[in-house]
Amino acid sequence: MNLKLRLTILSFLQFAVWGAYLTSMGNYLGSVGLGSKIGLFYAMQGIVSIFMPALMGIIADRWIQAQKLLGICHFFAAVFLIAAGYYGMSAGSDVEFSKLFLLYSLSVMFYMPSIALSNSVAYTVLVNNNYDTIKAFPPIRTFGTIGFICAMLFVDFTGFQHSYSQFFVSGILGIVLFVYSFTLPKCPTNKSDEKKSFSDALGLKAFALFKDKKMAVFFIFSMLLGVSLQITNGYANPFITSFKDIPAFKDTWGANHANALISLSQVSETLCILLIPFFLKRFGIKKVMLMAMFAWVLRFGLFGLGNPGGGVWMFVLSMIVYGIAFDFFNVSGSLFVDKETDKSIRSSAQGVFMMMTNGFGATIGMLAAQGVVNHYVFSQTDPALQLEGWQTSWYIFAAYALIVTVLFAVIFKHKHDPNQLKEVNH
Template sequence: MTGAEGIEVPKLADTGRGSRLPMGIRVRLSGLMLGEFFVWGAWFVTLGTFLTQQMGASGAEIALAFLTQSLGAVIAPFIVGLIADQFFPAQRILGVLHLAGGVLLWVASLITDFGPFFVVILIYMILFMPTLALANTVAFRQLHSPETQFPAIRVFGTIGWIIAGLLIGFLAWESTKSLDLTFKMASIMAILLGIYCFTLPHTPPEGRGEKRTIRDILGLDALALLKNRTFAVFFVSSIAICIPLAFYYNFTNLYLNEIGIEGAAGLQTIGQMSEVAFLLVMPFLMKRLGVKITLAIGMAAWALRYVLFGFGDEGALFWMIVVGLLLHGVCYDFFFVAGQVYTDRFAGPGLRASAQGLITLATYGVGLLIGSLISGPIVDAFATGEASHNWLQIWLIPAAIAAVVLVGFWFLFRDSKEGADSA
């Protein structure tokens, strides 16, 4: 099995207890996932609106703040690969990173100038992004059958994200311009989570004494897979489709607040709810439809979502916005989850970890970075006032990008069960 950042996490050897996961372990790991994604969702969703309300930030500055996620994703493998795999137990590193992150989030809530805020949030994301892989590592090392046991634990992460959004909407922090409280809420939870991590099952380093190169950490051995045209098309498409994804992450909350949607952060949680629902049916559909059609459905949903956002409003066409948010489950599950399954199957046993790491670096690193760099100036170009934009024109641009990626993918990708050996 591999973690979120492409780190290989072997199954725990059978100790004679059987394959049933003890309830105590299940509850503790579920609590870890809930806290992990609550901390992230508590401030990340409303970041663009916060920067606009508190600092009068431009679209380019908002995109730059979101770009810290990509930089954190690029640096994360080094922290995990060079430290967690070599020297210290994963649960202790996880605890230290969350404790330090909690302090930084509180500091971020007090800053009123973009420059210092960017520096603080960049340092925070460099510390936070490795915790996604570390949380998976702690979980996988306790499981006898990760394929069947992990989904029921990981779903609590999505629940944590949903709870954070519903709380922000219920407390009306967006409409009262009190979004600095989201950082304080995330800060308190991060500190509590950091303390909690020290109580998690012991997860010692597995790579102690093994020499790991930069090539190993970044998964560059998997570059050999790009000799196969079909996988190369998938790889490039993965980067390209993350460019319009940056528009969604960076500006959806700002868009909803600008057009007058009350409790926007709470409303956005229906995207995560649909993610859970579609995750249950995606494996069945992928088996019936095949990889190509499944991935294409995910890309098409991206384009459709932005069209719905562009023509929707807070009145009679509000249903279009709701449908657009519900499509998040299709966008994420039918492309990212299906893509991870395809990558695992295509790479084969020897390159699975490297391939997953390479795809993570390509999507959350390169793709979202490019998307953040271009989305901000585009949003600024369609500003119609101090706090308003021509959102129809803005949303049609990522819709067009997604449509072009879909067409190129459809004509160039060959749905084949052949793996790397066919390259």
């Protein structure tokens, strides 16, 4: 089978596993009385991302081939998520937070490092077969987003977005990917005979990237922008669905099919990924990151202004800018890290990037967002007052994103050479 096609299938499945529950889990949690805990569930993805991607990156660099480790991670993630679904099915409306949260946490502990590992597998296979990652990777990654969309729409139109069944869908896809990972080309570990220091052996060399001022600033802003990453995944669906409690919006398509509406965000992602090679070459990492940051301001602000009725165009526009907000940051950042680091620590460096964004950043972001939403929304019982609370919350998130954008524009220094992206150091 064609090499790019094999990596495309990997990317499709990798994100279909996540798409089955990421944007709809908040709805299920709300339906079983755990609405005030939504932020904790999404924050757990961040907490495990602080250490698991870096740890698995070290293991992949040194001891277990990345494609095999990827499969192992998906096996455990799937088993624990299927167990979470089974518990939800058995408990009905009497779901205990501690039990569901434990099973879900164990699942994401193994899923989150698989994102960086799948990137590392793709980069390694492409480089080993003489492909240019800047050109070859974005189209492959696009199919990850298509997989995410397909899983989202499946969960929406089967009615699973309000139930535990979404966990079963994700778990089954995870088992398929577990098997598939073992068919992928080998990604050699770095078994050098030369004497290494203790820190080198553990792969801690990647953390030395913080000594480079440019990389340190880049990683710090990756964390600050990572604060925004999961907020709409956790709260967009419950927010849009809440319009069903307002008589004027009760029968609107958007209020009744929040997941399908949100899937426009992922459609935008597929298009924006394909634009990355052009934008990176034309404008450089700083301007591309600034575009992403300003897109987050619009993403949140338009949620605050829109509604599923006459203002649905603002929701749609918010979904469109999401592609720029997410991809111009996540994919460009990943490519930037790949080009700026030595091949011996590539998996570890991707793990550090993941740790800063989906780890520290997303954890802080979701815990802060939970505080804001619980204060302005879930403290209210009247649907109209809850809606006002939602709008206030979105404006607070937009203001934060704007402050980060301005600071990044002033502080991050990077001279862009339009003719040549920096080659990997050897």
